[in-house]
Amino acid sequence: MSQISFLILSGSYIFRTGLRSLLEEMEITQKVYLAEDIDKALKIQADILFLDTLQVSPASLPAAWTEESHKPVLVGLLPHTNGELSEHREIWDHFLDLSLTKSELLEEIRRIIRESGYQEHPAPREEKLSEREKTILRLVALGHTNRDIAEKLFISTHTVITHRKNITRKIGIKTVSGLTVYALLNHLVEMDEIQEQTG
Amino acid sequence: MITENTKMVDLVHRNYSLVSVLHRFGIALGFGDKTIREVCREKDLDIRFFLEIINSFLDHDYFPREHLISFPLQLIVDYLTQTHQDYLGKRIPEIEAIISDSENPCYEKEEHNFLLVKFFREYKNELIVHIRREDEKVFPYTLQVEQYYLTGRGPDPLTGYSIMDYLQEHDDIEEKLFDLKNIIIKYLPPPRNPDACYHVIAMLFDLEKDMQDHSRIEEKVLVPKVALMEKSIREQTHGNKSFGS
Numbered sequence: 001m002s003q004i005s006f007l008i009l010s011g012s013y014i015f016r017t018g019l020r021s022l023l024e025e026m027e028i029t030q031k032v033y034l035a036e037d038i039d040k041a042l043k044i045q046a047d048i049l050f051l052d053t054l055q056v057s058p059a060s061l062p063a064a065w066t067e068e069s070h071k072p073v074l075v076g077l078l079p080h081t082n083g084e085l086s087e088h089r090e091i092w093d094h095f096l097d098l099s100l101t102k103s104e105l106l107e108e109i110r111r112i113i114r115e116s117g118y119q120e121h122p123a124p125r126e127e128k129l130s131e132r133e134k135t136i137l138r139l140v141a142l143g144h145t146n147r148d149i150a151e152k153l154f155i156s157t158h159t160v161i162t163h164r165k166n167i168t169r170k171i172g173i174k175t176v177s178g179l180t181v182y183a184l185l186n187h188l189v190e191m192d193e194i195q196e197q198t199g
Numbered sequence: 200m201i202t203e204n205t206k207m208v209d210l211v212h213r214n215y216s217l218v219s220v221l222h223r224f225g226i227a228l229g230f231g232d233k234t235i236r237e238v239c240r241e242k243d244l245d246i247r248f249f250l251e252i253i254n255s256f257l258d259h260d261y262f263p264r265e266h267l268i269s270f271p272l273q274l275i276v277d278y279l280t281q282t283h284q285d286y287l288g289k290r291i292p293e294i295e296a297i298i299s300d301s302e303n304p305c306y307e308k309e310e311h312n313f314l315l316v317k318f319f320r321e322y323k324n325e326l327i328v329h330i331r332r333e334d335e336k337v338f339p340y341t342l343q344v345e346q347y348y349l350t351g352r353g354p355d356p357l358t359g360y361s362i363m364d365y366l367q368e369h370d371d372i373e374e375k376l377f378d379l380k381n382i383i384i385k386y387l388p389p390p391r392n393p394d395a396c397y398h399v400i401a402m403l404f405d406l407e408k409d410m411q412d413h414s415r416i417e418e419k420v421l422v423p424k425v426a427l428m429e430k431s432i433r434e435q436t437h438g439n440k441s442f443g444s
Contacts, residue, residue: 171381172381172385173378173381173382174374174375174377174378175371175374175375175378177318177321177322177375177378178318178374178375178378178379178381178382181314181317181318181378181382181386182382182386184314185311185314185382185386185387186386191310
């Protein structure tokens with residue numbers, strides 16, 4: 001996984017939005033979800049959860065967060081340096097002391113990310129299209145539907161859709177007409193071919 | 200947070216994009232030291248509605264609010280219609296004029312200018328269709344629902360069409376604008392006329408931001424408000440049977 005999603009659970013507006021702005025500074029951040037209470041938090045799936053220890057007691061942790069198989073990383077938010085958490089320490093993977101300075105906080109969060117097995121800086125995304133993707137992009141630009149393309153290339157529509165998702169992710173273009181412009185600029189198709197199709 | 204005692208000038212200093220929001224309310228620059236209250240009185244505007252629109256524009260977390268839901272739909276619809284006119288009457292023609300200026304083309308090669316203009320016109324045409332549909336079909340429908348809801352009079356609006364059908368269509372317009380930005384930023388070659396391109400990029404980002412705000416009002420205020428009224432009408436007059444399901 002190249003990027004990480006975070007969830008911040010706290011009843012405090014200041015905690016939530018403050019921590020969010022820190023996380024959004026990091027390159028690896030894909031999405032930051034905010035929740036005021038456990039009910040809201042449970043509807044969200046994220047990789048690393050920051051939980052307000054004043055609000056979430058280890059005993060009240062929902063099973064979804066503690067089951068071994070798909071467990072997110074649990075970080076307890078400590079409002080004070082001397083926050084005592086003697087009982088059930090083992091529930092938490094990490095703690096974050098909210099009284100730290102900005103650079104200390106960022107350093108701590110980076111450490112948590114590293115120790116949780118994520119790359120701190122995501123590898124630069126591979127953006128070159130494969131030959132297969134180029135073929136599909138060409139057909140899209142020529143106005144073929146997913147089903148047409150599947151039939152032509154003897155693959156399932158599902159596979160075509162997966163290729164198209166990857167194309168969009170790689171080049172950052174979402175619509176068919178945008179893809180057509182991209183294909184023209186990169187000479188995957190020529191203008192007269194397109195005009196033949198539409199004319 | 201903006202209140203009725205805030206000076207107009209401070210509003211614009213805080214976020215210059217509000218100038219176009221003010222324009223939709225018929226407020227032009229040159230406020231002197233007037234406060235929001237004074238200007239709203241002069242122009243006979245609903246202050247509470249004005250403040251909700253301004254605050255929601257400045258703070259995205261401000262929505263959704265009970266308040267806005269309580270305003271007459273006509274106010275919201277008028278505002279949204281004005282926004283549409285701003286897009287089609289002003290912003291889009293301005294961008295189009297720059298990129299299709301053959302005296303001073305953006306790019307060296309004819310084919311690049313051609314592609315940019317072609318893509319932009321496709322976007323424009325789609326936007327026009329979308330806006331027409333809202334102005335001519337969706338908005339009148341919402342007003343009809345409101346009238347029926349309040350008075351029980353007028354034609355029964357619930358004949359198949361529901362406000363939820365309308366939600367589905369926003370995406371493609373936003374995606375095309377996103378693509379347009381990327382085509383200029385990433386894929387077309389460095390321009391022959393960089394100033395024109397900077398200008399176009401700035402206008403596209405402004406437009407995108409304004410449209411996000413516009414969609415937020417539609418999706419978080421207009422649609423929920425109408426959906427509530429639809430539900431109530433359905434329960435009262437249609438006896439909660441399988442109507443519309």
